[in-house]
Amino acid sequence: MSTKYVILGAGPAAQAAAKEINLYDDDAQITLYSAEDSAPYSPVALPYLLSGEMKEEDLFYKCTALPAENISFFRNKKAASVDPASKTVLFEDGETAVYDRLLVAIGASPAGKDIPGIAREDVFVFRTLADYKALQDRLERENKEVVICGGGLVAVEVAEKLASAGCTVTVVVRSRLLRKYFSEEMGACITELLRKHGISVRDGRNVAAASKKDGKIRLTLDDNTALSADLVVAAMGVNPNSLDGLETDGAIEVDEYMRTKWEDVYAAGDVASVLLFNGEKRPCPISPEAAAQGKTAGRCMAGAKVPYDAAVPANYLRIMDQDFFSMGVSEGNRADGFVTLKKQEEDSFLRLTIKDGCLVGAEGRNRKDIHPGLLRFLIRSGVYVEGEKDLLLEKPKETALWLAEQCRRAGIG
Amino acid sequence: MAKMLIKKHESCPADCSQCIQACAAARGGADPVVEKISLPEKGYETVLTCNQCSDSVCVDVCPAGALTAEDGKVMLNSDRCIGCGLCNLSCPYGGIFSAKSAHKSFKCDGCREYGSAACAENCPLGILEETDAAAVEEQYCEDPCSPGMQFCAGCGMELVLRMVLRSVGPDIVLFGAPSCCVPADRVKVPMYSTLMTNVASAMTGVSRYFHRIGRETICVSVVGDGGTCDIGFGALSAAAERGEKFLFICYDNEAYMNTGIQRSSRTPYGSWTNTTQVGSVGRGKSRDAKDVPMLIAEHGVNYAATATIAYPEDFIRKVKKGAEAAKTGFAYIHVLAPCPTGWKMEPEKSVEVTRAAVETNYFPLWECDKGEYRFTYKPKKVKNVSCFTDYMRRFAHLDEEEIAILQGYVDARYSQIKRLTQPVLPD
Numbered sequence: 001m002s003t004k005y006v007i008l009g010a011g012p013a014a015q016a017a018a019k020e021i022n023l024y025d026d027d028a029q030i031t032l033y034s035a036e037d038s039a040p041y042s043p044v045a046l047p048y049l050l051s052g053e054m055k056e057e058d059l060f061y062k063c064t065a066l067p068a069e070n071i072s073f074f075r076n077k078k079a080a081s082v083d084p085a086s087k088t089v090l091f092e093d094g095e096t097a098v099y100d101r102l103l104v105a106i107g108a109s110p111a112g113k114d115i116p117g118i119a120r121e122d123v124f125v126f127r128t129l130a131d132y133k134a135l136q137d138r139l140e141r142e143n144k145e146v147v148i149c150g151g152g153l154v155a156v157e158v159a160e161k162l163a164s165a166g167c168t169v170t171v172v173v174r175s176r177l178l179r180k181y182f183s184e185e186m187g188a189c190i191t192e193l194l195r196k197h198g199i200s201v202r203d204g205r206n207v208a209a210a211s212k213k214d215g216k217i218r219l220t221l222d223d224n225t226a227l228s229a230d231l232v233v234a235a236m237g238v239n240p241n242s243l244d245g246l247e248t249d250g251a252i253e254v255d256e257y258m259r260t261k262w263e264d265v266y267a268a269g270d271v272a273s274v275l276l277f278n279g280e281k282r283p284c285p286i287s288p289e290a291a292a293q294g295k296t297a298g299r300c301m302a303g304a305k306v307p308y309d310a311a312v313p314a315n316y317l318r319i320m321d322q323d324f325f326s327m328g329v330s331e332g333n334r335a336d337g338f339v340t341l342k343k344q345e346e347d348s349f350l351r352l353t354i355k356d357g358c359l360v361g362a363e364g365r366n367r368k369d370i371h372p373g374l375l376r377f378l379i380r381s382g383v384y385v386e387g388e389k390d391l392l393l394e395k396p397k398e399t400a401l402w403l404a405e406q407c408r409r410a411g412i413g
Numbered sequence: 414m415a416k417m418l419i420k421k422h423e424s425c426p427a428d429c430s431q432c433i434q435a436c437a438a439a440r441g442g443a444d445p446v447v448e449k450i451s452l453p454e455k456g457y458e459t460v461l462t463c464n465q466c467s468d469s470v471c472v473d474v475c476p477a478g479a480l481t482a483e484d485g486k487v488m489l490n491s492d493r494c495i496g497c498g499l500c501n502l503s504c505p506y507g508g509i510f511s512a513k514s515a516h517k518s519f520k521c522d523g524c525r526e527y528g529s530a531a532c533a534e535n536c537p538l539g540i541l542e543e544t545d546a547a548a549v550e551e552q553y554c555e556d557p558c559s560p561g562m563q564f565c566a567g568c569g570m571e572l573v574l575r576m577v578l579r580s581v582g583p584d585i586v587l588f589g590a591p592s593c594c595v596p597a598d599r600v601k602v603p604m605y606s607t608l609m610t611n612v613a614s615a616m617t618g619v620s621r622y623f624h625r626i627g628r629e630t631i632c633v634s635v636v637g638d639g640g641t642c643d644i645g646f647g648a649l650s651a652a653a654e655r656g657e658k659f660l661f662i663c664y665d666n667e668a669y670m671n672t673g674i675q676r677s678s679r680t681p682y683g684s685w686t687n688t689t690q691v692g693s694v695g696r697g698k699s700r701d702a703k704d705v706p707m708l709i710a711e712h713g714v715n716y717a718a719t720a721t722i723a724y725p726e727d728f729i730r731k732v733k734k735g736a737e738a739a740k741t742g743f744a745y746i747h748v749l750a751p752c753p754t755g756w757k758m759e760p761e762k763s764v765e766v767t768r769a770a771v772e773t774n775y776f777p778l779w780e781c782d783k784g785e786y787r788f789t790y791k792p793k794k795v796k797n798v799s800c801f802t803d804y805m806r807r808f809a810h811l812d813e814e815e816i817a818i819l820q821g822y823v824d825a826r827y828s829q830i831k832r833l834t835q836p837v838l839p840d
């Protein structure tokens with residue numbers, strides 16, 4: 001008898017799981033349900049629609065490769081609750097689906113759309129294709145003065161792409177840009193670059209009050225300066241989505257096989273709380289990890305147990321033809337045992353963070369010569385680099401490859 | 414056809430960049446997708462390119478569908494690449510490159526346009542090598558053995574058995590003798606276990622009967638070196654001389670391993686075994702191994718060849734050729750199959766050690782097709798035999814002088830085969 005696999009979600013985690021189940025279980029009956037009214041896609045590509053570097057129809061190209069024979073897909077099907085006892089999903093439209101194995105890959109949603117004083121239709125978020133369409137539609141009709149609240153990767157990326165598309169952009173951020181992703185000096189470098197690009201960055205500021213008059217929004221910051229805007233984008237981080245019946249506080253905890261505490265219920269992607277390379281347990285909301293988790297979940301659901309490696313957060317950013325990457329710990333205190341090595345050259349930068357002799361973080365600017373995936377391998381595998389750390393800084397590509405090959409010959413990773 | 418690029422664990426010369434130049438030329442002057450890696454501080458000189466993983470992370474993470482797996486290769490469609498950098502952040506081998514000026518990734522496409530891998534073609538040392546992986550891939554279709562094989566970790570014979578069964582197919586009767594290879598209850602084909610002395614005689618009877626009733630089922634043996642080269646040699650030699658129609662495969666682990674590692678005629682000079690002890694009197698085996706593959710070839714048989722598990726495409730081709738030759742006459746394949754227990758080595762180095770055996774000319778790969786000898790593989794840079802013996806503790810006691818003696822045997826054997834591969838000139 002074939003097994004019924006139900007997958008809630010259609011993002012990178014869900015897509016990877018479906019592909020993997022199909023590979024491992026010939027008789028699988030796989031069904032994906034998306035809350036959105038579109039074919040499966042990856043949100044990573046959405047900013048590239050804003051700048052016109054990608055066309056909307058190309059967003060779905062990848063999923064045309066999803067093998068279709070055993071896989072059905074339903075759009076506009078938002079799950080409301082799950083009953084693990086009867087193995088049933090209840091959708092918002094009243095329909096139900098029964099599963100043998102369930103994967104919850106419903107991702108995350110922008111945190112907080114409410115800005116007191118502004119009507120909800122003037123505040124935009126940026127997570128889904130529908131969000132993009134709404135924003136794009138508004139931008140096509142109106143003046144292009146945009147205020148972005150938030151300082152994470154989505155805020156910065158959207159700011160950069162909108163500015164490239166000809167908008168006047170201001171970013172208001174409570175502390176500094178990219179605090180969670182890049183070190184202070186790299187954050188400052190990116191801020192300066194955005195400013196050069198014509199984007200006004202108001203760091204260390206909050207919106208104190210807002211109002212709307214004659215079609216223009218007026219924002220007052222906590223230093224009493226005023227900003228005007230046609231629309232506001234709220235990009236203040238994301239919260240994991242949730243379902244009734246699978247109560248948790250925050251993300252859904254999973255083990256190394258992506259199993260939850262409910263029988264035959266798995267979770268993967270932005271919704272799941274996983275083990276990180278440094279022992280932390282929390283979501284690692286980036287797309288490559290979502291795909292890796294989806295793959296692990298899919299394999300395990302189909303009966304093959306291959307555990308998930310610890311997650312290593314990693315990001316890539318491009319601003320005005322400059323490249324930035326960061327991974328692992330972005331900055332650590334000497335007092336907590338972190339050692340920082342830096343190499344600054346005229347137009348490039350590399351920082352390595354080491355703890356207990358192991359590489360735990362790296363960030364770079366205009367270092368296209370490096371293969372960052374190799375550094376990420378060293379972090380993920382907990383490779384001891386103490387004796388080679390200066391060489392690793394001087395010749396990161398060569399040394400990382402050498403270390404990685406040593407490990408692989410010794411059977412690690 | 415699936416071609417595979419293999420990079421050997423070997424050091425490149427520091428000043429060589431032929432693969433890189435060839436790559437750039439094959440790509441019409443575009444940036445090469447092979448990169449020289451030079452770390453003199455560690456004596457590390459190598460090249461880096463895409464591994465063409467079959468389970469590729471880059472394909473998984475690409476949000477645009479620009480990376481796809483096609484026909485054993487990972488392809489990148491540059492028009493679809495949005496330059497998000499995820500592939501580069503995710504590839505743990507460093508196999509994807511980031512274009513210097515454009516916001517795009519780029520990578521090796523296995524010389525799809527050019528036809529064959531230019532880097533491998535131009536590598537003077539064979540460190541990059543392109544092989545046809547189709548035959549190897551086919552091997553992974555069905556498991557000819559049931560679960561629960563009872564061999565030691567790293568057993569070379571088990572790999573030999575699987576490759577033979579997969580290459581020949583199900584229409585087979587397998588023959589074996591008392592040895593490590595008593596897997597009668599584990600293979601999914603008929604198996605006839607005889608005595609050590611008479612494998613070739615039993616095969617004679619069964620194969621003649623099949624021919625008489627017009628049945629095409631092939632008789633194949635998987636017998637160790639003891640059963641082949643010592644105890645069963647008389648029957649084997651007789652069958653070869655009569656031109657019996659079957660395929661005799663000897664897996665050679667260079668001693669009687671099943672009974673506790675005793676010397677056989679295939680045990681090499683200097684090797685420790687339980688009957689060639691190392692101590693105040695003994696220094697391992699005092700004589701060279703008997704060159705049985707050559708002896709059998711010189712019976713004037715239809716086909717004779719040597720093979721190892723480190724060169725599976727070569728091995729599979731020979732098995733298929735041998736099976737074909739066995740329709741009309743005698744065919745013999747002599748496979749070097751390491752025994753980590755008896756050779757006293759790390760089990761995970763099984764394949765590697767047989768590669769070293771070939772690269773040092775300790776075990777040359779050749780075939781003799783109806784009297785015509787030829788090498789099927791020639792190492793570009795032949796290494797000293799110690800590169801092979803260093804893997805194993807059975808040779809650990811050998812001093813320089815003894816290594817030199819062994820090297821002498823290796824060189825002599827090699828030049829003997831080499832002579833045979835050359836056309837005879839009139840006086």
Ligand SMILES: Cc1cc2nc3c(=O)[nH]c(=O)nc-3n(C[C@H](O)[C@H](O)[C@H](O)COP(=O)(O)OP(=O)(O)OC[C@H]3O[C@@H](n4cnc5c(N)ncnc54)[C@H](O)[C@@H]3O)c2cc1C
Nearest residue numbers: 009010011012013035036079106107269270285286287290
């Ligand atoms: C603008 C933007 C840019 C980004 N850029 C990058 C980047 O450059 N690099 C990077 O690594 N990451 C990036 N990310 C993050 C990345 O997109 C996410 O980590 C990744 O998409 C998570 O995958 P997922 O499958 O867990 O969830 P999602 O991709 O969020 O997918 C969730 C799916 O679940 C569905 N769903 C939600 N609720 C329900 C429900 N109740 N019932 C049924 N279905 C439901 C949704 O419709 C959707 O299909 C970016 C994100 C955004 C928004």
